[in-house]
Amino acid sequence: MAAHTDDALPTQSLTRAERLDRLPFTRAHGKLLGGSGVGWALDAMDVGLISFVIAALAQAWDLSAAEQSWIASVGFVGMAIGASVGGLLADRIGRRQVFALTLLIYGLATGASALATGLVMLIVLRFLVGLGLGAELPVASTLVSEYAPKRIRGRVVVILEAFWALGWIAAALIGYFVVDAENGWRWAFVIGMVPAVYAIYVRMRLPESVRFLERTGRADQAEAAVRVYEESAGQRPVPSPAIAEEPAAPPHWRELWTARFRRRTAALWVVWFGVNFAYYGAFIWLPSLLVSQGFSLVKSFEYTLIITLAQLPGYAVAAFLIEKWGRRATLATFLAGSAVAAVLFGQATTVPQIIAAGMALSAFNLGAWGALYAVSPEIYPTALRGTGSGSAAAFGRLASIIAPLAVPFFIASGGSSLAFVAFGIAFVVAMVGSLFLPEFRGAALEET
Numbered sequence: 001m002a003a004h005t006d007d008a009l010p011t012q013s014l015t016r017a018e019r020l021d022r023l024p025f026t027r028a029h030g031k032l033l034g035g036s037g038v039g040w041a042l043d044a045m046d047v048g049l050i051s052f053v054i055a056a057l058a059q060a061w062d063l064s065a066a067e068q069s070w071i072a073s074v075g076f077v078g079m080a081i082g083a084s085v086g087g088l089l090a091d092r093i094g095r096r097q098v099f100a101l102t103l104l105i106y107g108l109a110t111g112a113s114a115l116a117t118g119l120v121m122l123i124v125l126r127f128l129v130g131l132g133l134g135a136e137l138p139v140a141s142t143l144v145s146e147y148a149p150k151r152i153r154g155r156v157v158v159i160l161e162a163f164w165a166l167g168w169i170a171a172a173l174i175g176y177f178v179v180d181a182e183n184g185w186r187w188a189f190v191i192g193m194v195p196a197v198y199a200i201y202v203r204m205r206l207p208e209s210v211r212f213l214e215r216t217g218r219a220d221q222a223e224a225a226v227r228v229y230e231e232s233a234g235q236r237p238v239p240s241p242a243i244a245e246e247p248a249a250p251p252h253w254r255e256l257w258t259a260r261f262r263r264r265t266a267a268l269w270v271v272w273f274g275v276n277f278a279y280y281g282a283f284i285w286l287p288s289l290l291v292s293q294g295f296s297l298v299k300s301f302e303y304t305l306i307i308t309l310a311q312l313p314g315y316a317v318a319a320f321l322i323e324k325w326g327r328r329a330t331l332a333t334f335l336a337g338s339a340v341a342a343v344l345f346g347q348a349t350t351v352p353q354i355i356a357a358g359m360a361l362s363a364f365n366l367g368a369w370g371a372l373y374a375v376s377p378e379i380y381p382t383a384l385r386g387t388g389s390g391s392a393a394a395f396g397r398l399a400s401i402i403a404p405l406a407v408p409f410f411i412a413s414g415g416s417s418l419a420f421v422a423f424g425i426a427f428v429v430a431m432v433g434s435l436f437l438p439e440f441r442g443a444a445l446e447e448t
Contacts, residue, residue, distance in 0.1 A: 078130020086135020087390015
């Protein structure tokens, strides 16, 4: 992300959004990306941990496949509600406020899960964890997207999403070294409390969205926020035209289905649904599926860790291509690769085949996630950005509720190969949906 100034823009009367777009990637951007990314990684760590905990609890509590499914799915029920409510709140009270609140909710609920004495208590706590998780992810991507310079915005958001891989790797390491020990699953949940502490940092150190501040009539705060980034780039402030001081009326979610946004909303929801179904159906059950194939708990955790490491190159390639090919082409390509890899994984029988197909699935799938999080905030104007991203994520979470419950049915009907064929079909549906999304590579975010 080399330093660059957009000389095509005039030097006078730039809007604050244009002033942000003309900047190079600065240290201030790096702090925002890193601060948001750590929160993102902690989210991934929590989601990843439950896949290892389920495998351990299946033995410790003698859980049936249906009971294991409910532990996984109830968290996604919370995530569906959290994503929808979190997006609406982000457009009303601010991105940073919601980000910090959600980290606090799921961090405390995760720590409390360590005290669970039975299945019902754990299910209730996993629902609360899901509320926080679901709200945080679209809000964080919206905040970063609104600060990133337009020519590298997609790449910055993909890098943000790449922190997910770090969190999942951390979960795999905790699963390998901690969960298999006596009461190890409880200690894993204690480690998951870290987000509650991190929430304090988020609330105090990360900036609020300039666009949100302007829309809510806080021009002075918006100006101060922009100047922090200009100073970080070594540039002098440029006068911005006056804006209305009266706060704008909050949007209603029904605006997502007006003639202007209907096609993009429908396409985005289809992509979110397909990706969620395939990803969570596969990866939440992965350790348990390996155990069911005769591998020990330790070996299944080891193979899952290896497969998870492939997420990093998937993100790296997606981050490069998203500004070369564009959002739509990158997303569609990675979804197509995910579909092929899913079918191959379902047919794998030997350890090398399982690891190779699993790594391909991991790389393509997470690269697709990166592109999806980059495009989601871009296709709506400022007033609807949080609502639009959150609503799409909420609809996708319906698939993540269904998928873990459907896996036992697939396995009973046709084994793991049938399950992964179903995941491949879901990826194909998502790929078709991605072809109908608008392309915003290099374009400024819409304000109205």
